[in-house]
Amino acid sequence: MMRRSVSHRLPRAMVILAAVAVTASACGIEGTKNSKVGAPEPGETITYWSMWEENEPQATVIKEAITAFTKETAIQVKVEWQGRKVLQKLTPALRSGDVPDLVDQDGNSVRGAMVANGQHHDLSAVMSAQVPGEGKTVAEVGPGRYRDLITDSAGKPFLVPYEALGxxxxxxxxxxxxxxxxxxxxxxxxxxxxxxxxxxxxxxxxxxxxxxxxxxxxxxxxxxxxxxxxxxxxxxxxxxxxxxxxxxxxxxxxxxxxxxxxxxxxxxxxxxxxxxxxxxxxxxxxxxxxxxxxxxxxxxxxxxxxxxxxxxxxxxQAAVIGFAVPKRAAHPAAAERFIASFMKKERMQGLATVALNITTRPDIPAPEQLADIARQLTNKPVTPFYExxxxxxxxxxxxxxxxxxxxxxxxxxxxxxxxxxxxxxxxxxxxxx
Missing domain, CATH: 3.40.190.10 (Periplasmic binding protein-like II)
Structure with missing residues (x-):
């Protein structure tokens, strides 16, 4: 479910850890098609702490994406299905420095747990990177109208969103x-x-x-x-x-x-x-x-x-769920490459057809059950969830x-x-x- 013992929106999501400003400009997201994510080392293994539980449909979609990514790049992805308390578990790790290379959660939660204390990685390079095989950048296939929800006070993206909530x-x-x-x-x-x-x-x-x-x-x-x-x-x-x-x-x-x-x-x-x-x-x-x-x-x-x-x-009222990279991640380039790979239409499609969610790619139709919500998200200005x-x-x-x-x-x-x-x-x- 999309709730927590202390919040609503995300299934059992964490309490926000710090007060931060919600408004931010969208500058620094666009980039150019020629920009590249840093080159990871062959055979690297990235650690990914996921907000999903392994039996959830989102996990099914992500597992398939990981398998395809490893086949294409030889980069291994060690995923730990942490569930909705992923950022609560991340907080002490941020202090010790023993952090995963990749996490996902909703934008407000990441803003509170990572951005508020400067523990996030600037994802401008990912936004400027090519989505493999599509001839477009990540910024061009999304996040579109959700940009203000994923930028820090300097206008830099801290999250690459893959789902939209309304x-x-x-x-x-x-x-x-x-x-x-x-x-x-x-x-x-x-x-x-x-x-x-x-x-x-x-x-x-x-x-x-x-x-x-x-x-x-x-x-x-x-x-x-x-x-x-x-x-x-x-x-x-x-x-x-x-x-x-x-x-x-x-x-x-x-x-x-x-x-x-x-x-x-x-x-x-x-x-x-x-x-x-x-x-x-x-x-x-x-x-x-x-x-x-x-x-x-x-x-x-x-x-x-x-x-x-x-x-x-x-x-x-809208929110997004997406990927973030901790500032002290050991393999940020490999994590960024996975993010760009995940944004492929063929991989994100399952979020709509299998998980019944609205994706941040406008070229992926929303599931029939959410057609009315998708129209609202498309036709009205967006304001943060829960105001x-x-x-x-x-x-x-x-x-x-x-x-x-x-x-x-x-x-x-x-x-x-x-x-x-x-x-x-x-x-x-x-x-x-």
């Missing part, structure tokens, strides 16, 4: 075919749609970050991209009391108190509610683009995965998510939420400044 309000198109032609444009339209259908929204509320998706999206729609992170970064906590915040919180308060969440949303254990949604016991599920792959075994054969954009959002809250260290898990779950479950009002959040936030930044 959010949507998922529903069964076979049950609600009319929504494909007329999705709710505003929050009022969305509530009217729920009321008219007497629809229920599924939520695994024991995952604080999943609950927070509703309010973070509502705030993003009301305030604009990047503003939610500014509220959270306010060291006094008083910014939450501003009048501009109130409309979004009032909308979520009505959602919380209006009986829209399906029974069990705040009393069950993940993944009970998303499985009930797939089985037809709820109508809508606000979730990331991993929802189809996680729920397909519970869905009936005629289930049609469709997704509404969050009403009123002018941008779409960048997960770049604020342990703030989400220690401060925002616990207070917010009380709010969304109807235990406290919007006014009480603002007060409690402001107090806890001030205490947090006092301890962490």
């Amino acid at each position: 959010y949507g309000i998922f529903y069964n198109g076979a049950k609600h075919p009319e929504l494909a032609a007329a999705s709710p444009a505003t929050w009022d339209d969305f509530i009217a749609m729920l009321d008219g259908r007497k629809a229920k929204v599924a939520l695994d509320g024991d995952i604080g970050s999943y609950a927070a998706l509703w309010t973070v999206h509502a705030l993003g729609a009301e305030l604009g991209a990047g503003k939610v992170r500014e509220l959270a970064a306010d060291k006094t906590g008083g910014a939450w009391s501003g009048p501009q915040v109130r409309p979004a919180l009032e909308r979520i308060e009505k959602l919380a108190k209006g009986g829209y969440f399906a029974p069990g949303s705040f009393g069950s254990k993940f993944p009970a509610m998303q499985e009930k949604w797939a089985a037809g016991q709820a109508d809508f599920l606000l979730m990331g683009s991993w929802a189809p792959s996680e729920t397909q075994k519970s869905a009936p054969q005629d289930f049609q995965y469709r997704a509404l954009p969050f009403p009123g959002m002018s941008a779409v 960048g809250l997960d770049t604020l260290g342990t703030y989400p898990i220690e401060v925002f998510e616990p207070v917010h779950t009380e709010f969304l479950s109807g235990k406290i009002t919007a006014a009480e939420f603002v007060t409690r959040l402001g107090e806890k936030q001030a205490e947090f930044w006092k301890k962490n400044s």
